[in-house]
Amino acid sequence: MALDLTIFLLTSLAIILTPGQDLLMVMSRGVTQGASAGVVTALGVSTGLLGHTLLATFGVGALLLASDALFFVVKLLGAAYLLYLGFKLLLARQSEIHAIACEPKPLWRCYLTGAVSNLTNPKVTLFYFAYLPQFIPAGHQNPYLLLMLGALFAALTFVVKAPIGYFAGRCSQWVLRHPLVLLRFNQLSGVVLISFGVKLAFARK
Numbered sequence: 001m002a003l004d005l006t007i008f009l010l011t012s013l014a015i016i017l018t019p020g021q022d023l024l025m026v027m028s029r030g031v032t033q034g035a036s037a038g039v040v041t042a043l044g045v046s047t048g049l050l051g052h053t054l055l056a057t058f059g060v061g062a063l064l065l066a067s068d069a070l071f072f073v074v075k076l077l078g079a080a081y082l083l084y085l086g087f088k089l090l091l092a093r094q095s096e097i098h099a100i101a102c103e104p105k106p107l108w109r110c111y112l113t114g115a116v117s118n119l120t121n122p123k124v125t126l127f128y129f130a131y132l133p134q135f136i137p138a139g140h141q142n143p144y145l146l147l148m149l150g151a152l153f154a155a156l157t158f159v160v161k162a163p164i165g166y167f168a169g170r171c172s173q174w175v176l177r178h179p180l181v182l183l184r185f186n187q188l189s190g191v192v193l194i195s196f197g198v199k200l201a202f203a204r205k
Contacts, residue, residue, distance in 0.1 A: 008135040012153050016160045021082060021196040025117055026161050028089070028189045029110050030168030037110045038165020044114025046158040051119050053150025056128035057143050071122055075200055078120035082197030085117070090190030123203055128153075 022045045030038025118124060132149045 004135045008149065008152075009156070012156055013160070016153075016157050021121070021193065022114070022118055022157075023161060023164065024189060024192055024196075025114055026165040027168045028186070029113070030165040031172055031185060033105050033110065033169075034172050035166045035169025036107060037105065038169040039162045040107045040165075041110045041114040042158055042161040042165045044111040044116075045118045045161060046154045047111070048115045048118025049124070049154035049157055050151060051115075052124045052128050053132075053147060053154065055125045056132060056150065057146045074120065074122040075203055078117075078122065079197045079201035081116060081120050082193050082200060085113075086190045086193030086195075086197055088190070089186045089193065092186060121200060123200065 026038055026042045026045065029041040128150060132146050132153075135149055136145050
């Protein structure tokens with residue numbers, strides 16, 4: 001199990017560092033709303049992963065895999081949310097973006113954005129359902145081991161992405177002094193989120 005755990009940590013770290021919608025969400029919140037917002041968004045993403053851990057552990061991953069209708073509904077909800085966030089960033093005017101960045105935002109909204117973005121992606125549940133059991137020794141099919149590995153993955157995600165959100169937030173003051181940079185960053189983030197939304201909408205199991 002020690003060797004399996006080492007491999008689990010190394011492969012998980014590689015997966016977590018792979019650019020994706022969660023990492024972009026953490027960075028964009030940090031840049032536009034400050035270091036605390038970036039860290040709290042990372043916490044929201046990690047909470048979403050804990051939710052996926054419970055879903056995978058108690059068989060929802062298998063249900064998503066078996067039910068085309070359920071998978072279709074959940075992925076459309078996730079895609080719609082990403083498209084909403086993406087178009088909101090892409091179409092915002094420079095004055096609106098600057099005003100939003102200058103106004104203090106409730107951190108719970110950043111947390112909720114990270115959690116909802118992660119939870120509404122059924123591909124994450126399927127990933128957990130396929131990934132976690134590989135590291136459980138034969139003859140030890142205990143759901144608590146799945147919970148432990150899932151919680152460990154979520155914790156590692158926070159440890160990696162929270163500093164990224166923090167350092168992105170450290171750039172926020174410089175970005176605020178350069179409104180055009182902020183506008184272009186938001187537009188780029190919007191395009192990327194839209195692409196993730198479209199990709200999720202057409203995703204297969």
